[in-house]
Amino acid sequence: MHAVxxxxxxxxxxxxxxxxxxxxxxxxxxxxxxxxxxxxxxxVRGGTAxxxxxTAFGGFNPVTNTDIYTDELMKYALFTPLxxxxxxxxxxxxxxxSWELLGDTAVLFHLRRDVHxxxxxxxxxxxxxxxxxxxxxxxxxxxxxxxxLSRVESAxxxxxxxxxxxxxxxxxxxxxxxxxxxxxxxxxxxxxxxQLRTAPYNRAPVGSGPYRFVERRANERLVIARDxxxxxxxxxxxxxxxxxxxxxxxxxxxxxxxxxxxVDVDLPVFPDQAAQIESSPDLRxxxxxxxxxxxxxxxxxxxPFDDARVRRAMTFAIDRGAIIAALLEGYGxxxxxxxxxxxxxxxxxxxxxxxxxARAARLLSDAGWIDRNGDGIRENAAGRALRFTLLxxxxxxxxxxxxxxxxxxxxxxxxxxxxxxxxxxxxLTRHRGRDFDAVLTxxxxxxxxxxxxxxxxxxxxxxxxPGSANRSSFANxxxxxxxxxxxxxxxxxxxxxxxxxxxxxxxxxxxFTFLFWLNELAASRQRIQGVVMDPRGELVSIADWWLPxxxxx
Amino acid sequence: MGAYLIRRTLGAIPLxxxxxxxxxxxxxxxxxxxxxxxxxxxxxxxxLEQIRSNFGLDQPLHIRYLHWLGxxxxxxxxxxxGQGRPVADxxxxxxxxxxxxxxxxxxxxxxxxxxxxxxxxxxxxxxxxSALSVTSLFFYSMPSFWLGLMLMLVFALKAYQxxxxxxxxxxxxxxxxxxxxPFWQRxxxxxxxxxxxxxxxxxxxxxxxARYTRGQMLEVVRQDYIRTARAKGLPERVVILKHxxxxxxxxxxxxxxxxxxxxxxxxxxxxxxxxxxxxxxxIVDAIFQRDYPVVMATGxxxxxxxxxxxLIADVLYAVADPRIRYD
Numbered sequence: 001m002h003a004v005x006x007x008x009x010x011x012x013x014x015x016x017x018x019x020x021x022x023x024x025x026x027x028x029x030x031x032x033x034x035x036x037x038x039x040x041x042x043x044v045r046g047g048t049a050x051x052x053x054x055t056a057f058g059g060f061n062p063v064t065n066t067d068i069y070t071d072e073l074m075k076y077a078l079f080t081p082l083x084x085x086x087x088x089x090x091x092x093x094x095x096x097x098s099w100e101l102l103g104d105t106a107v108l109f110h111l112r113r114d115v116h117x118x119x120x121x122x123x124x125x126x127x128x129x130x131x132x133x134x135x136x137x138x139x140x141x142x143x144x145x146x147x148x149l150s151r152v153e154s155a156x157x158x159x160x161x162x163x164x165x166x167x168x169x170x171x172x173x174x175x176x177x178x179x180x181x182x183x184x185x186x187x188x189x190x191x192x193x194x195q196l197r198t199a200p201y202n203r204a205p206v207g208s209g210p211y212r213f214v215e216r217r218a219n220e221r222l223v224i225a226r227d228x229x230x231x232x233x234x235x236x237x238x239x240x241x242x243x244x245x246x247x248x249x250x251x252x253x254x255x256x257x258x259x260x261x262x263v264d265v266d267l268p269v270f271p272d273q274a275a276q277i278e279s280s281p282d283l284r285x286x287x288x289x290x291x292x293x294x295x296x297x298x299x300x301x302x303x304p305f306d307d308a309r310v311r312r313a314m315t316f317a318i319d320r321g322a323i324i325a326a327l328l329e330g331y332g333x334x335x336x337x338x339x340x341x342x343x344x345x346x347x348x349x350x351x352x353x354x355x356x357x358a359r360a361a362r363l364l365s366d367a368g369w370i371d372r373n374g375d376g377i378r379e380n381a382a383g384r385a386l387r388f389t390l391l392x393x394x395x396x397x398x399x400x401x402x403x404x405x406x407x408x409x410x411x412x413x414x415x416x417x418x419x420x421x422x423x424x425x426x427x428l429t430r431h432r433g434r435d436f437d438a439v440l441t442x443x444x445x446x447x448x449x450x451x452x453x454x455x456x457x458x459x460x461x462x463x464x465x466p467g468s469a470n471r472s473s474f475a476n477x478x479x480x481x482x483x484x485x486x487x488x489x490x491x492x493x494x495x496x497x498x499x500x501x502x503x504x505x506x507x508x509x510x511x512f513t514f515l516f517w518l519n520e521l522a523a524s525r526q527r528i529q530g531v532v533m534d535p536r537g538e539l540v541s542i543a544d545w546w547l548p549x550x551x552x553x
Numbered sequence: 554m555g556a557y558l559i560r561r562t563l564g565a566i567p568l569x570x571x572x573x574x575x576x577x578x579x580x581x582x583x584x585x586x587x588x589x590x591x592x593x594x595x596x597x598x599x600x601l602e603q604i605r606s607n608f609g610l611d612q613p614l615h616i617r618y619l620h621w622l623g624x625x626x627x628x629x630x631x632x633x634x635g636q637g638r639p640v641a642d643x644x645x646x647x648x649x650x651x652x653x654x655x656x657x658x659x660x661x662x663x664x665x666x667x668x669x670x671x672x673x674x675x676x677x678x679x680x681x682x683s684a685l686s687v688t689s690l691f692f693y694s695m696p697s698f699w700l701g702l703m704l705m706l707v708f709a710l711k712a713y714q715x716x717x718x719x720x721x722x723x724x725x726x727x728x729x730x731x732x733x734x735p736f737w738q739r740x741x742x743x744x745x746x747x748x749x750x751x752x753x754x755x756x757x758x759x760x761x762x763a764r765y766t767r768g769q770m771l772e773v774v775r776q777d778y779i780r781t782a783r784a785k786g787l788p789e790r791v792v793i794l795k796h797x798x799x800x801x802x803x804x805x806x807x808x809x810x811x812x813x814x815x816x817x818x819x820x821x822x823x824x825x826x827x828x829x830x831x832x833x834x835x836i837v838d839a840i841f842q843r844d845y846p847v848v849m850a851t852g853x854x855x856x857x858x859x860x861x862x863x864l865i866a867d868v869l870y871a872v873a874d875p876r877i878r879y880d
Binding site: 048050056058059064138139141142143145146194197198199200202203217218219220221244246247248249250252253256257259260261262424425426428429430465466467468 | 702706725726
């Protein structure tokens with residue numbers, strides 16, 4: 001499952017979140033100290049770490065997977081992708097030891113000769129080609145294909161450890177098309193592609209990464225263990241003997257487990273839990289920029305949002321800074337477009353529209369919306385009131401709270417908002433079917449390729465396609481041209497300039513009111529060392545986690 | 554009795570099929586589909602269509618119904634869309650956990666409820682009676698998720714922080730090192746993990762049983778045959794436990810059939826709060842994901858358990874009351 005509309009972050013029982021307040025109040029009186037502070041010294045081998053996680057993992061198959069945490073676990077623990085990212089989000093060699101770019105239409109990868117499948121054989125170019133073909137096969141309906149391989153046309157095995165990929169057209173960030181791991185051909189070649197999603201392999205995978213799969217109990221736990229064969233050049237075998245993932249859906253319960261030492265790492269944490277975690281000497285809070293932004297999507301095919309002035313007025317009227325401060329406890333970054341602030345291609349010079357109710361009011365008056373009958377709500381010349389329905393997810397307390405802030409901000413400039421919280425699937429059906437005035441929801445980036453989100457969300461090619469992601473039906477020839485030029489730009493500087501121009505265009509047109517980028521929050525106990533979390537994910541350093549000798553369970 | 558049981562069981566078949574059909578229709582009328590929940594937003598519509606076709610969702614509704622019914626009757630529950638494995642496996646993983654939890658709670662609910670009810674009836678109008686009445690109403694009117702969190706707060710979190718000799722494990726079925734424990738410690742570990750979720754379920758429902766039992770007992774002990782029993786010199790213990798209790802149990806047995814659905818739905822909340830990997834969590838996830846085969850199968854199993862619960866209640870009537878005969 002993917003955090004499209006905020007549901008995975010939402011507790012299942014409405015109102016439970018409120019109980020956190022009570023937990024916090026009572027948590028203030030702490031007992032004796034247990035566990036140590038920060039530890040220095042060289043990492044040592046051994047021990048078991050326990051990670052608490054809200055939702056269950058999907059099937060462990062890079063070709064058919066759709067869940068973001070499962071993806072992370074496969075990329076950083078169970079499998080060996082062709083490339084990895086370093087902390088500056090630059091591509092670094094991984095399974096591919098080196099590469100040669102053949103002009104801007106092909107790449108030749110030389111694979112490592114020391115990465116093993118956990119059942120013995122070496123990982124070869126045949127495995128990579130096999131996985132590529134599966135992903136490209138329409139019958140597997142692979143998201144690997146849509147997220148990474150849409151501009152890669154074919155794969156050719158040169159020898160067991162060399163493979164060449166040809167691009168359908170030159171494009172930016174071409175090496176980043178290969179941030180995925182191969183599957184073992186010797187175990188999966190007999191599975192019909194249409195049944196890959198239900199293959200028993202996905203429940204008990206044989207991987208190639210620093211950890212090997214040990215055991216999985218549905219809705220309960222996943223156990224992975226150190227692979228002692230993992231090559232030193234890629235960091236060597238992990239320090240920990242085992243990592244156990246436990247599935248704990250409720251936030252207050254998870255916090256209890258973290259405080260009492262039942263789990264070492266808590267993914268994710270809610271903003272209103274952050275203060276309590278920070279004040280606890282046993283615990284460590286991780287706050288890092290994430291891949292999720294929240295926005296209000298306007299239906300540009302429906303009055304009054306078919307007028308860019310009205311959309312811009314809405315953005316001026318909504319106090320996004322106050323939302324970040326009050327509802328996210330500051331754990332958010334103002335957003336101006338779909339390119340994340342941590343991306344090397346982020347256009348720093350384009351600032352979000354400020355919160356300015358006077359300009360909002362002026363724009364609405366210019367567009368013909370004036371309060372003609374003195375009821376506090378503006379009307380147009382035909383007498384239609386500026387009232388509309390804002391849809392959002394009923395399962396997410398955060399979404400509902402934001403919607404209420406938006407409602408009161410817009411009331412102040414004479415727009416009447418009716419909030420309609422909907423069950424996730426109903427919301428998605430209405431949003432996809434373009435049956436809405438405005439939707440408050442979020443978007444999670446699939447990958448670090450900057451062009452992905454703009455082309456999915458704002459290219460006119462998708463404006464009228466049911467089920468596609470351009471649900472605001474935004475159609476602007478200049479935007480199309482910029483998206484295509486940005487996707488094709490192989491030089492970072494020119495790409496940055498193109499995306500700056502695109503972001504400025506979005507700022508004028510406001511098909512979305514971009515609210516904020518969510519800062520991801522997670523927590524760990526002090527005893528666990530070597531934990532790094534950044535935009536690459538919560539598990540990026542899982543092979544380097546370690547426990548000091550006296551802190552073992 | 555045997556013929557009666559067979560008749561009742563056969564009679565339940567059309568009922569259960571009707572229930573299953575109803576679930577099928579309602580589920581498919583609800584907006585959304587299984588591809589929506591766990592598919593990334595940027596996926597082109599053509600890929601979604603392919604996934605739907607792989608799931609067989611491109612067929613018209615009545616064809617899907619016939620396919621499903623045909624497979625279902627032959628015991629094939631199909632594949633879970635969300636988990637990518639047979640529904641039977643999904644259920645076999647989860648059902649034992651729910652049965653353990655609900656079974657332990659069911660036994661405790663009636664033992665505790667009846668014991669308290671009888672005690673209160675015997676000591677009617679005493680201070681203990683009033684105290685127990687207030688206490689049971691207190692638990693009776695409490696939502697189970699709230700009670701669960703409070704119990705966890707006190708007996709897991711605070712017990713740990715205040716250094717009580719025993720701090721109960723807040724979540725899960727077993728500890729993470731369960732597999733490495735000797736046998737008796739394993740038993741202890743399982744029991745320790747059962748305490749909080751079972752207590753949550755039990756306290757809320759036992760309060761109701763206690764109220765019922767007390768009311769019934771008070772009516773029965775006023776009847777003439779009880780006075781006769783006392784007059785002929787039977788010890789009070791025998792009068793109450795043998796003569797009075799048996800007669801006042803009939804309505805309480807009716808409760809058993811009625812409580813089973815409560816117990817299972819209560820278990821849904823309790824399972825989520827205590828991270829108990831049972832059917833409740835499977836159902837909740839499946840409904841959110843529109844994982845049709847899993848919702849169908851779990852809905853059917855819950856319906857079957859409710860029917861079975863009522864059947865058990867009917868059999869127990871005959872045990873409690875010799876006048877009731879099923880021929």
